[in-house]
Amino acid sequence: MHIYNTLTRRKEPFKPLVDGKVSMYVCGMTVYDYCHLGHARVMVAFDVITRYLRHRGYDVTYVRNITDIDDKILKRAEENGEPIDALTERMIAAMHEDEARLNVLPPSQEPRATRHIDDIIAMIETLIDKGFAYAAANGDVYYRVRKFTDYGKLNNRQLDDMRSGARVDVDVHKEDPLDFVLWKAAKPGEAHWHSPWGDGRPGWHIECSAMSTCCLGDTFDIHGGGPDLTFPHHENEIAQSEAATGKTYVNTWMHAGAVRVNQEKMSKSLGNFFTIRDVLAEHDPEVVRYLLVASHYRSAINYSVDSLVEARKSLTRLYTALDGVNADEQAAASDAAERFTAAMDDDFNTPIALAALFDLARDLNRAKSDQPAEAPRLAGELKRLAGVLGLLQQTPQTFLKGAQQQVALSEEEIEAKIAERQAAKGSKDFARADAIRDELAALGIILKDSREGTTWVIEAP
Secondary structure (H helix, E strand, O other): OEEEEOOOOEEEEOOOOEOOEEEEEEOOOEOOOOOEHHHHHHHHHHHHHHHHHHHOOOEEEEEEOEEOOOHHHHHHHHHHOOOHHHHHHHHHHHHHHHHHHOOOOOOOEOOEHHHOHHHHHHHHHHHHHOOOEEEOOOOOEEEOHHHOOOOOOOOOOOHHHOOOEOOEOOOOOOOOOOOEEEEEEOOOOOOOEOOOOOOEEEOHHHHHHHHHHHHHOOOEEEEEEOHHHHHHHHHHHHHHHHHHHOOOOEEEEEEOOOEEEOOEEOOHHHOOOOEHHHHHOOOOHHHHHHHHHHOOOOOOEEEOHHHHHHHHHHHHHHHHHHOOOOOOOOOOOOHHHHHHHHHHHEOOOHHHHHHHHHHHHHHHHHHHHHOOOOHHHHHHHHHHHHHHOOOOOOOHHHHHHHHHHOOOOOHHHHHHHHHHHHHHHHOOOHHHHHHHHHHHHHOOEEEEEEOOEEEEEEOOO
16 A cells, blocks of 8 residues: 655555554544534545555544634624533534534544643643753743754745744744744633643644654554644644654655636635535535535636536446345455555555446446346445545435436426437527436436437436
8 A cells, every 4th residue: 555645655565553453644624613524535535545545454543633712713702602511512512513414533542632731731831851841931832843953844844934924923922933832821811721931722733743643652553633733733743743752753644635616716705605504405415425525625616517527427326236136245355346445555546446346336337238147246335435525425316316306397398308308409599408318407407318219317407
């Protein structure tokens, strides 16, 4: 198995610290609002990675934290006029609902920052004792970036090239503009904890260093997260953790790709920002999951109506192949399984793995008519491999009936549209014929032309 390591910028053979066991930490959500599509991308990507590692026989300890104290949380709670705990508990429950609907398995451990304050304080004290951190006169504690000689190695940045600005806080209490906060002195009325430096709360970066090492040890196998976390968050985690322990923090760094909406960056200012529950209110959760799985985890995903239509069409092909067959759950491995495994062993290449599933579906369709005794085995293999990706978890009847129920036209109306299209083609009005075809496709009605005439199937939206 080979995994792309963000740190080395190349694929590397994967060898866990302990044979047969994998320790993995993924940065989770800051729970001040509902999860959005970018969160779904990370959730599903590392869910697939965890499922596949377990499929390969590894005992995986998957830790994904919750940031439940943060500037954004304090601000939102104040805006809502509710206690911080009430806000975070409500958002955590909503997050778990979103995950369950996307068929994302719960992590092995889900530490919360507020429950690891003692561990955070202990790590800060170690950094101060070693000269990597200092307490400022205002009650804040800062990390000395220039003290850590390897700072910038994850992002291939040189300290002298970094400038104070949007990504670096400018503070008169810092020794150096590049230094970042480990402990924030509490403002009047803010949530706080007691510390050797006065009442305050932890900085964001130190939370993950403390929680990850507390749960997985000073060194662990994989650290993952979203594409926006490589700098400064993960860079700062490395600096904190390796300075505190004197050991390599993480062996393999993994980062999921971004989500774009209609080829644009998702942004509230652009009006193309979608929460998971917004999307799932209009689309089958498995269709959304398929869209997230169909692209390689490191590549960007384009979210659009067209991409969802294609995702449903693809799932419909797989469910149609399974329809009418009693799958043999004890199915033996096949050539498709070997190709599936080879693809997933190559940095979790889900597009190639899915191609193996579609080949298997094609074989299953042929077997249903030519070799019916073979069909249950192929169906079982298709379900087993798709299950590794968290797909094909419904019965074919349920999924296909759901597709039909979403179509707004009756059969008579569809046939009338087909007749209108035929008439347009007969009068050589091909533009009108194409427009009718596209109109039906947008509703999930796919036309199939043959010598015998035109038939239709429901495959989307």
